[in-house]
Amino acid sequence: RAASPQAAIFRWLLDRLIEERDAGQPGAQLASAQLTQLLFIEILRSHLDRASLMPAGWLKALAEPRIAPALRLMHGDPARAWHLEELAKACAMSRTSFAVHFRTVAGVAPLAYLTEWRMRLAERALREERTPVAVVARTLGYTSESAFSNAFKRVNGKSPMAYRALLNGRKDFG
Numbered sequence: 001r002a003a004s005p006q007a008a009i010f011r012w013l014l015d016r017l018i019e020e021r022d023a024g025q026p027g028a029q030l031a032s033a034q035l036t037q038l039l040f041i042e043i044l045r046s047h048l049d050r051a052s053l054m055p056a057g058w059l060k061a062l063a064e065p066r067i068a069p070a071l072r073l074m075h076g077d078p079a080r081a082w083h084l085e086e087l088a089k090a091c092a093m094s095r096t097s098f099a100v101h102f103r104t105v106a107g108v109a110p111l112a113y114l115t116e117w118r119m120r121l122a123e124r125a126l127r128e129e130r131t132p133v134a135v136v137a138r139t140l141g142y143t144s145e146s147a148f149s150n151a152f153k154r155v156n157g158k159s160p161m162a163y164r165a166l167l168n169g170r171k172d173f174g
Helices: 006-023 027-048 058-062 068-077 084-090 095-106 110-128 133-139 147-155 160-167
Strands: none
Touching: 006 027, 027 133, 058 068, 058 095, 068 084, 068 110, 084 095, 084 110, 095 110, 110 133, 110 147, 110 160, 133 147, 147 160
């Protein structure tokens, strides 16, 4: 597919990256970073264009327009106590059709996807911030630190404190 429009875009971006690296001009590092981001976006777009060939998973789900409204809602307000009916309605589907289609595309049920999304956000907060676990729990919609810790441990195999300690090189939590 060397003659495809995407191939031409890839070639142009790669050529610009090489030129920036070789020229060594002021701003080359910033320009290279921006070009790399554009290249990444183009690679994702190219991959998403082939969504029908992808196995079920989050990337295929992001490329599926029928469930996009539900994903936008869950990603936009992960702390909300979403109900299957609300998400299905946002997608103009029946509850059953939505649940079946979502599972087929994403590989997990909608509310399981929401839990996974919350856990990815929690991992990021525990990794990049010094926010207390109780605050992370509330931010993600959990009514108690205990409920959050149980969900986190179910998904990650360790408590939030143990996860954070492991990232900090300590092994003093279980």
